[in-house]
Amino acid sequence: MKSIQDSVDVAVPVRIAYNQWTQFETFPEFMGGVEDVRQITPTTTRWTTKVEGVRREFTAEITEQHPDERIAWKTVDGLHHAGVVTFHRLNDHSSRVTLQLEFEPEGFTEKAGAALGMVGLQTKGDLTRFKEYIEHQGTATGGWRGEVAPPA
Template sequence: MSMIQETVEVDVPLRTAYDQWAQFEEFPQFMDGVEQVTRIDERHSHWRTRISGVQREFDTEIVDRQPGERIAWQTVGGDVRQKGEVSFARLDDGRCEVRLAMDYDPQGMAHHAADTMDVIDRRVRGDLERFKSFVEERGTG
């Protein structure tokens, strides 16, 4: 397994950032390579991604949720093996920090090559930057 850790400061209140992140179905709007996320129930989602031209489908399960603080997940079936958590820390009334930590097992030659060249780390960093823009544009409304 490989580990990724990235952090971004977001200029919205913590609750706004947490509530937006919890809307998994909207991930394709800011996560590169995520084509669709379908919520199955409160703890399970089905994902369809296309990364480096390779389509993958998998299911995730939320293994821990602390509203306003963190969401932890793991894959429970499909083409991808990963687990991770996103946590939120208040900086002041209008800003927070979003920290993503993820362990993943690159599958296939394209993903192993991408892992070796830190492409996946850069993709996750870009996803967090796009999340920042996405949630700041929406604001607190």
């Protein structure tokens, strides 16, 4: 199991950063390797990714969600992947977005990439592109503010 953590400060209020992050179908606009995300239910998404020529499809489920604070998820089929993104108010006009991922690399290419830190570089790039995306927008394209309690 591999773990990654990274953060980015964005020049938007925490509510805007959080609301945009709940708009999973926009992820291909700023996440490298993500080709498509479909919202199946408020807490279930279907992903298509292509990294290093390998296409994967998987379903992810939100396991915990608290508006303006955190969203946690895990895959329910396909590759093993879980994470949490947290949102921290820095002041009235800026916030910090912190992303933590756990994943199990599969196959030689993914294991080699993980060993060389490629996933960390991808994560850093995705957060930087999220910052550019949300700061350029200036507002969220939508938002789902439902609560999801963690599993007991």
